[in-house]
Amino acid sequence: MKCMYCGHTESRVIDSRPTEDGSAIRRRRECENCQRRFTTYEKVEMVPVYVIKRDGRRQLFDSQRIRSSILKACEKRSVPVAAVDALVSSIEKQVYNLLEEEIPTQRIGEMVMAGLKELDEVAYVRFASVYRQFKDIETFRQELDRLLGEK
DSSP states (O other), X not given: OOOTTTOOSOEEEEEEEEOTTSSEEEEEEEETTTOOEEEEEEEOOOOOOEEEOTTSOEEEOOHHXXXXXXXXXXXXXXXXXXXXXXXXXXXXXXXXXXXXXXXXXXXXXXXXXXXXHHHOHHHHHHHHHHHTTOOSHHHHHHHHHHHHHTO
């Protein structure tokens, strides 16, 4: 690591610890040339994943879009925000663990619905009604029958 004070390329690590959110490693270093100390952060570089929309457009994967959709489905329900965040984190891990550069929205939608089904059935039905674009009450009833049949 290059020293920010003298530009020397050799330093030693004095202390390493994860950041509060666990997304990076904080390293305290000491330059072997000038003996001054500095801090660096090491973070995993994420490969960008593109979402293929229904109309064929490609868009960078954004977990915040999933979070806002889930929060909208859970509106006026007693679902803790921590549970929503855990679900979003789980979906994000699933997406990146696929090791694919592109993923269709249908696949992400199925992940969200599977998680919502476990979290809150009303939120699941709300999300499914928008995601699956229910056209009429009969389609809605079929989804409810399917949900009740799984119990």
